[in-house]
Amino acid sequence: MSDELPPQIAPDVARLGPPVGAGKAIPAEGSPSYLFLAIVSVVTLGLDLGSKQWAERTLDMRPPLQVIDKYVDFILARNKGGAWGLLQTTSELVRRPFFLLVSALAIGFIVTLYSRLLPRQRALKWGLPLVLGGALGNVFDRIHYGWVIDFIDVHVTRNGLEHHWPTFNVADVAICVGVGLMALDMMLGKRTTQRAALPRHHDVHEPEKTAEEIAPQEPPPQEPVETPAKP
Numbered sequence: 001m002s003d004e005l006p007p008q009i010a011p012d013v014a015r016l017g018p019p020v021g022a023g024k025a026i027p028a029e030g031s032p033s034y035l036f037l038a039i040v041s042v043v044t045l046g047l048d049l050g051s052k053q054w055a056e057r058t059l060d061m062r063p064p065l066q067v068i069d070k071y072v073d074f075i076l077a078r079n080k081g082g083a084w085g086l087l088q089t090t091s092e093l094v095r096r097p098f099f100l101l102v103s104a105l106a107i108g109f110i111v112t113l114y115s116r117l118l119p120r121q122r123a124l125k126w127g128l129p130l131v132l133g134g135a136l137g138n139v140f141d142r143i144h145y146g147w148v149i150d151f152i153d154v155h156v157t158r159n160g161l162e163h164h165w166p167t168f169n170v171a172d173v174a175i176c177v178g179v180g181l182m183a184l185d186m187m188l189g190k191r192t193t194q195r196a197a198l199p200r201h202h203d204v205h206e207p208e209k210t211a212e213e214i215a216p217q218e219p220p221p222q223e224p225v226e227t228p229a230k231p
Helices: 034-059 092-115 122-144 170-197
Strands: 065-068 072-079 148-158 161-164
Touching: 034 072, 034 092, 034 122, 034 148, 034 170, 092 122, 122 148, 122 170, 148 170
Parallel strands: none
Antiparallel strands: 065 072, 072 148, 148 161
8 A cells, every 4th residue: 555645636726724713712611719619618607606606605694685576586505406406315426426427428518519510500609608618617516515506596476475496506597598599509500401402493584475476476478379371
C-alpha cells in the first residue's frame, strides 16, 4: 500500500473557514462555591449558639418572657430527644449515639448534594447551607451538653385551652427554612423538566392563503384548431 495522500479536489480553490461561533468553546457550568456554603453555615451556627447562650443566661429559673402576647414566649427548655420529643425517655447509651450518627449522615449528605449543584438551583444553594448550619448547632449541643437548648415557645388559645407547639430554637428555624427552599427547588426543577419535554413549534409560519389561491383554478380555454379543407 502506498503512503501517498490522495490528490485534493480543486486545490487552487480557497477553502471555506469555520462558521461564525463554531470555534468558540461551550462555557462549562460553574462549580458551586464552598466559600458561600461555609459563610452561610457559619453565620447560621453563630446565630444559633449566641441565642442559646443568651437564653441560658436570661431565662434560666425565670418565668416565660412574653414576646408576642398570647402567641410567642421565650422559655428555657432542655430537650434530650429529637423533634417532637422523639426518644426523650430512651437510655442515654442509645439516644446520644443515634442522634450523632443521624446528624453525621445528614451533614455528609448535604455536602455531597451541594457539590452537585447547578447554577440555576438558587433556592437549593441557600437551603443547603441553612440546613447545615442548623444541624451543626444542634450537634454541638448534644456533644457539649448531652441535650439541645430550646427556648422559643409558640402557642395559641382556642376554646379556653392553650395549645403549644413543641419548643424550638434558631437552628430548628434554619433547618425548616432550608428544607422549604429544597422543596421549592424540587418543584421548580420539575416544571423546567416538563417544559423541556414539550414539543417545540417553529416560529416561522407560512403566509395565509387567500380565497382565490385556495379555490381550484380552472384551466385556461383552448383555442379551436382549424383543420385544413380536403382538396
